[in-house]
Amino acid sequence: MTSLAALAYALLLMALVILYNIIKQFWCKSGKGRSKPLSLPPGPAPWPVVGCAPDMLWNKPTGRWILRLMEEMDTDIACFRIGNTHVIPVTDPKIAQEFLKKHDATFASRPVSMAAQAFSGGYMTAVISPFGEQWKKMRRVLTSEIICPARHKWLHDKRAEEADNLVKHVFHQCKSLGQVNLRHTTRHYCGNMIRKLVFNKRYFGKGREDGGPTIDEEQQVDALFNALNYLYAFCVSDYFPFLVGLDLDGHEKVVKDCTRTFRRLHEPIINERIKQWRDDSSSQSNGKEPQDLLDVLIMLKDSQGKPLLNPHEIKAQATEIMMAAVDNPSNAVEWAMAEMINRPELLNKAKEEINRVVGQERLVQESDIPHLNYIKACAREAFRLHPIAPFNVPHVALSDAIMAGYRIPKGSHILMSRMGLGRNPKVWDEPLKFEPERHITNDAEEVVLSEPDLRFISFSMGRRGCIAAQLGTTMTVMLLARLIQGFNWSPLANVSSINLNESKNDLSLAEPLVAQAKPCLANHLYRK
Known part of the structure; x- marks a missing residue:
């Protein structure tokens, strides 16, 4: 009896072993079983429940803390868990291309956040709204009706008017003060430009003879920059709703x-304009043509001939267009001017190019941009070395993914580090040196401001990439070229050189750039 029981036990054990091996083989062949799952990208050990939130709140600004930890860990991709959200920063161009070019459909959404909800009117817009039907609708509106080559050409005269106003305004500052606040000047040029394109007006009210802003324009531009500074700014309630x-x-x-x-x-402007176009039938019957981008948004029709956008959508999208246009060009030009004033040989080389291409009998025009390679190289170098923000607008993973050999969970926030990419010593020689020549590899090849290989970010790419690269390029190059062409620049009389320290709170200059400027062209060119 005992021997029979032992035999039965042995047979049962053998059968279980055989069954286990069969199941294991099937499991492995089907791909459902792995001895070790893929790990998340490296990162600091999170606290229970709250993750890295205490460290995030303690180490401000958060962008510099993240980049510092990545340098200490010697990694180009990392994971910081904040609450239940995995935040994945990237500083390597090849990994960035995986996210934004190869697999951009997987990362085509945006985070839900307090600021994004407020500025998009409850996610009614194209840039900061999460993936969905509303985003698709507004994206189509922008690409087909607002930011397209035909519309860019249509708005040329408005842009030219603001470029002329820039020169006039700086000329008045030279005559009255002998010095120019270039942060104020560059930001208000961008504010004037996008206000003109959207509302067909430089001023909300009466305006000023010298072309400078009134209190309303100053308050609007300040609000635009504050809004951008607080959009996706690691607000604690975004991770703990x-x-x-x-x-x-x-x-x-x-x-x-x-x-x-x-x-x-x-x-008030938008409400009055909607009333004119939709309530006043005479506007339509008299064959009135649209004058600006606001008119275009109001006049759009759906397949049934009804207004495509409601007033709420129009207001939200108009504000988002303005937010998207002001920061990149003004920041790049302020930094480029600061670097170049400290190194007069760079200013001289840029001015020589303008004199060769344009001469001194007329002002730089948009048609000259393809031929101003050194000016564009200076702008590219400012975008690379001095980005406007630590990270680009976040992307959100729509599903689980494997990137760079790591597991990226659904819902992760993907951050392309503008600082990390542009200053990566594995990519750039002497990454902290302002060297425009590094962007000119062939005299016959046109320099462009976009960077398709993501070695730095000027205009992002993919399904959620920047669709206004042409406008951004035009604003940046015209702003920088007109300042260099029209004036001779130097530090203030009591200053030996410009202080190039970054602000403690963001990536702008620690102090607004104020410099001496002297007109160097015929007087009539400043009074157009």
């Missing part, structure tokens, strides 16, 4: 103040 309303880090107050400014200045 139950904290919305408590405003623990002060972000909500700033966002509400910006929104109030936009409503006060934008909505």
Whole structure:
């Protein structure tokens, strides 16, 4: 009896082993079983529940803290868990191309956030709204009707008018003050430009003879920059939504103040224009043509001939267009001028190119841009070395993915590090040196401001990439070229050189750039 029991036990054990091996082989062949799952990208050990939130709040600004830890870990991709969200920063161009070029469909959404919801009117717009039907609708509107080559050509005269106003305004500052605040000048050039394109006006009210801003324009531009600074700014309630309303880090107050400014200045114009186009039939019957981008947004029709966009969508999209246009060109040009004033040989080389291509009898025009390679190289170098923000607008993973050999969970926030890409020593020689010549590899090849290999970010790419690269290029090059062509620049009399330190809170110059400027062209060119 005992021997029979032992035999039965042995047979049962053998059968279980055989069954286990069969199941294991089937499991492995089907791909459902792996001895070791793929790991997340490297990163700091998170606290239970809250993740890295305490470290994020303690180490401000967050962008510099993230980049510093990545350098210490010697990694080009990392993972910071904040609450339940995996934040994945990237500093390597090849990995960045995997996300934004090869697999951009997987990362085609945006995070839900307090500021994004406020500035997009509840996710009614094209740039900062999450993936979905509303985003698709507004994206089609922008690509087919607003930011397209035909529309760019249509708006040429408005851009030319603002380029002339820039020269006139700087000329007046030279005559009255002998010095120019270039942060103020570059930001208001961009504000004037996009206001002219959207609303067909430089001023909300009466305006000034010298072309400078009034208090309303200053408040609008300040609100635009504040809005951009607080958009995707690691607000604690974005990772712990139950904290919305408590405003623990002060972000909500700033966002509400910006929104109030936009409503006060934008909505009267938009409401009146909607009334003119939709309530006043004489506008249609008299064959009135659209004058600006706001008119275009209002006049769009659906397949049934009804208005394509409701007033709420129009207001939100108009504000988003303005937000998207002001920061990159003004920041790049302020930094480029600071670097070049400290190195007069760079300014001289840029001015020599303009004199060769354009001469001194007329001002630089948009048609000259293809031939101003050194000016564009200076702008590219400013985008590379001095980006406007630590990261680009975040992408959100729509599904689980494997990137660079790591597991990227669904819902992860993907951040392309503008600082990390542009200053990566594995990519750039002497990455902290301002060297425009590095962007000119062939005298016969035209220099462009976009960077398709993502060695730095001027205009992003993919399904959520920047669709206004042509406008951004035009604004940046015209701003920089007109400043260099029209004036001789030097530090203030009591200053030996420009301080190139970055602000502690962001990536702008620690102090606004103020420099001496002297007109160097015939007087009539400044009074157009």
